[in-house]
Amino acid sequence: MLKKLIIISALVGIPLAVWIASSYGDLKEVSFEGAQHTETTSESDQAPKVIIVSTIVDATGAPSSIICKDATGAEFRTQFTGAQPEGPFLAGQVVRFVGHVHGGGDAYFHATQVYAK
Secondary structure, three states: OHHHHHHHHHHHHHHHHHHHHHHHOOOOEOOHHHHHOOOOOOOOOOOOOEEEEEEEEEEEEOOOEEEEEEOOOOEEEEEEOOOOOOOOOOOOOEEEEEEEEEOOOOOEEEEEEEEEO
């Protein structure tokens, strides 16, 4: 009886886990404005991670303060705290930042990963 219960649980549980991972594991590419709408209001919760494809406008303060422009032309500040990429951040470079928005008076994008475009 226990063997049947384990087999049935595996037959139902494994496909369900795969479906949940494929549905909710993909990050959305959004603009900075779109990322601001995903921020959470709770202090203890972190906003969901998103991808912003952006062009670096000014990287003189990298990695703590990078000025970027998204596809809509909106400029925003990015703070990068991930592993340093192979080369330095350069003005005009197009990158895909993965992270979340920190709201408030001076909203900024907190990036934890970066991929070259």
